[in-house]
Amino acid sequence: MxxxxxxxxxxxxxxxxxxxxxxxxxxxxxxxxxxxxxxxxxxxxxxxxxxxxxxxxxxxxxxxxRNRIGGRVFSHNPENAAGQVIELGAEWVGASHERIISLCNTFGLILDNNQFETDTSISGIHRKDGEWEFGTVMNEFWNKKAALWKNMTEKEKRKLDKTDWWRYLSNLNIDEKDMQIRELLDSTDFGESIRQASAYSAFSEYAESSEKNEMDLKIRGGxxxxxxxxxxxxxxxxxxxxxxxxxxxxxxxxxxxxxxxxxxxxxxxxxxxxxxxxxxxxxxxxxxxxxxxxxxxxxxQYARIGKYPILFSERFWQREDFDMITDTPAHYFYHGTKGQPGQSGVLTCYATGDKGEVLASIDKKRRSEIILEALAPAFGNVKKYVQEEMMYYWGQDKYSSGAYAFYGKYQRFDVMPTxxxxxxxxxxxxxxxxxxxxxxxxxxxxxxxxxxxxxxxx
Ligand SMILES: Cc1cc2nc3c(=O)[nH]c(=O)nc-3n(C[C@H](O)[C@H](O)[C@H](O)COP(=O)(O)OP(=O)(O)OC[C@H]3O[C@@H](n4cnc5c(N)ncnc54)[C@H](O)[C@@H]3O)c2cc1C
Known part of the structure; x- marks a missing residue:
């Protein structure tokens, strides 16, 4: 169901x-x-x-x-890039998102693979994809979440809306280190800390999503x-x-x-x-x-997400499918020009909640330092490659005041239907x-x- x-x-x-x-x-x-x-x-x-x-x-x-169509879908050509396009708003088309995929087919739009393999950078230590993994408890839960959801009664599902996702996971005795990574990963989806996200919203989304959690595709050209x-x-x-x-x-x-x-x-x-x-x-x-x-x-409420993309003269991250979570205010990076031709490329820094807001409010120089410092454990000093720095903070968007709606506890079955x-x-x-x-x-x-x-x- x-x-x-x-x-x-x-x-x-x-x-x-x-x-x-x-x-x-x-x-x-x-x-x-x-x-x-x-x-x-x-x-x-x-x-x-x-x-x-x-x-x-x-x-x-x-x-x-606005003077443009698309609303929170906002494709952008960096000034100094050779025709490359990045997304300042919505990024991924999910593999389960049947209607948008069908519309792309109708209109002759091509969907390219936009999946990533995730590195971590925690406490200044960079671990490439494949060099880190969750513990047994976390892995076991994640692997069987879809079956658990399917077997839950409606009453049990509703009950989840009374608690938050962080508390639900901690009650499973998940390792503290894994909880930290879960928070960093899942808060990129909800746009705020999972301590505030409804466990119902989170469980239903993760149980019913594609393996990469709908971070699968992107429309070629934006x-x-x-x-x-x-x-x-x-x-x-x-x-x-x-x-x-x-x-x-x-x-x-x-x-x-x-x-x-x-x-x-x-x-x-x-x-x-x-x-x-x-x-x-x-x-x-x-x-x-x-x-x-x-x-x-x-x-x-709406999620506070800021995107702070940087155009670099070289793709020093080397892997087209590079993304990385960090425990710094820069939060999360992904390759924003994956699969697009050219030597230069964009790494988009994507920060949520307080982190997104802080990066938006500090001055440009300090923001740039924080973002580049967050890349240092993985790539050293990459300042010499910087060609253009961009930003869009959705928390201050004149029309939405946030990236997308954020359903907290007790809201899904009340606020949404109303x-x-x-x-x-x-x-x-x-x-x-x-x-x-x-x-x-x-x-x-x-x-x-x-x-x-x-x-x-x-
Ligand atoms: C940073 C970010 C990342 C995202 N990532 C993804 C993702 O990876 N995958 C995904 O599928 N989705 C993602 N989304 C969500 C996606 O963008 C939205 O769900 C979707 O675009 C919302 O569409 P909408 O039509 O509901 O609202 P909107 O796109 O906000 O459209 C509403 C329009 O109404 C206009 N408007 C407002 N008030 C008035 C008024 N009084 N009179 C006239 N016009 C008005 C606004 O200007 C706007 O253009 C992301 C969004 C953001 C911001």
């Missing part, structure tokens, strides 16, 4: 938690297809929803704040190409950039009216808000959002509402689900 079925079944079974309301709503369809729909947000959730409407001949307008393919299929003229929605007015009879900060306004039968919660809270709603929705919006609940003519989408939460796949699934509900006459 996947996570969606689980949430649905447990809530239908009469527990105090709410079932995914959009699923429940789907039982009460009017069967009337709308004539026009407005979508707020040209990230993967908004674009996938718009694509679905265009395919079903429903008039659609997409309103986007993940942003999928956004461009979407926009061509939707019709570029239907996507209005630099349009920040500031108010949403709904009436039962007339539908929806949206007003943007540049004075323009749009009307439609239905609307999908495919934006992060931080942005939703800035909108003036008429009538106001239900108080429970408002509370849930205030409860959900935020999914439609409100008059308004439906909600975005990675924060998906089974594959925190992934491009989840954003696409959620956009398509919201569009499906509207197309079925809700």
């Amino acid at each position: 996947n996570r969606r079925d689980f949430i649905y079944k447990t809530s239908i079974a009469g527990s105090s938690a709410i079932a995914s309301p959009q699923i429940i709503d789907s039982l009460i369809s009017t069967g009337k297809k709308p004539k026009s729909v407005i979508i707020i947000g040209a990230g993967f959730a908004g674009l996938s929803a718009a694509y679905k409407f265009v395919q079903n001949e429903v008039s659609v307008t997409v309103l986007e704040s 993940n942003g190409l999928l956004a461009h393919k979407f926009s061509e299929a939707i019709g570029i003229e239907k996507i209005k950039l630099n349009h920040t929605v500031k108010s949403i007015e709904q009436t039962n009879r007339k539908g929806v009216k949206v007003i943007c900060d540049n004075g323009s306004s749009f009307e439609a039968d239905k609307i999908i808000c495919a934006i992060p919660t931080f942005s939703l809270l800035k909108i003036n709603w008429l009538p106001d959002l239900p108080s429970r929705t408002y509370d849930a919006l205030q409860e959900l 935020l999914k609940k439609s409100f008059m003519h308004c439906f909600f989408a975005g990675e924060h509402l998906a089974d594959w939460q925190g992934f491009m796949e989840g954003a696409i699934n959620s956009g398509e689900e919201a569009a499906d509900l509207i197309l079925r006459g809700h």
Whole structure:
């Protein structure tokens, strides 16, 4: 049973938690297809929803704040690189992420292998992949986690949401050294310490993910190409950039009216808000959002991830599939230009939580020193190879205030279904509402689900 079925079944079974309301709503369809729909947000959730409407001949307008499409998918060409592309936002397409893989096939996009073999650098000692391993307890648990998950009762799974992933693992008597590595590895997935992550979110993700935990593939030429393919299929003229929605007015009879900060306004039968919660809270709603929705919006946090890529004149790390966790503020490195031609290459420093925030706030010189010092145990002084230093700290992104939603204890079965609940003519989408939460796949699934509900006459 996947996570969606689980949430649905447990809530239908009469527990105090709410079932995914959009699923429940789907039982009460009017069967009337709308004539026009407005979508707020040209990230993967908004674009996938718009694509679905265009395919079903429903008039659609997409309103986007930024001067670009893609949202948290943000491919970038370093100025001094010879045509190489790196990702400042979403990086990996998972092998289990069926929908994004199928869309890449439809649009003729090529997916390249983007798997890595992990080195460690702990207490100043560098160990190459193959030179370090977890202890027996950790290994045994990891190897049987999928079977354990499969055999758990629904009640047992729900109970996991009451504790954090760190505590759950420590109760298994995992070695302290292994716990440290687990924290360093898994906090790159959640974007914050596993001491705060729900054990339900972590266990379900790791039990159902590919062997490399969905760090498998990448779109050749940049993940942003999928956004461009979407926009061509939707019709570029239907996507209005630099349009920040500031108010949403709904009436039962007339539908929806949206007003943007540049004075323009749009009307439609239905609307999908495919934006992060931080942005939703800035909108003036008429009538106001239900108080429970408002509370849930205030409860959900987002992960603080910073990417600090460096373009080096030589790939001194030698292995194309190089990545490395460290116990320094630089946290994690991976080869950001894996498989791309050229002598130069990018190592992306990827720091989460407090580490990501500290690296963002200190001055450029000190940040550079910290990052290069973290590479020293493995490669010595590599300053001479530095050609360009870049950064994007998502904790201060104007529209999301974080990389992706971070579900803590007691939130998965409460906050998520509440935020999914439609409100008059308004439906909600975005990675924060998906089974594959925190992934491009989840954003696409959620956009398509919201569009499906509207197309079925809700
Ligand atoms: C650092 C980082 C690493 C990641 N790594 C991965 C990974 O390896 N693999 C993976 O699959 N996923 C990864 N993700 C997650 C992935 O990027 C997201 O899940 C997905 O892109 C979210 O899409 P979305 O459409 O829900 O939201 P967004 O992409 O945020 O789109 C929402 C859009 O709405 C716009 N907007 C906001 N407010 C308004 C308004 N009032 N009016 C108009 N427009 C508005 C925003 O500008 C934005 O463009 C990563 C994300 C980050 C940041």
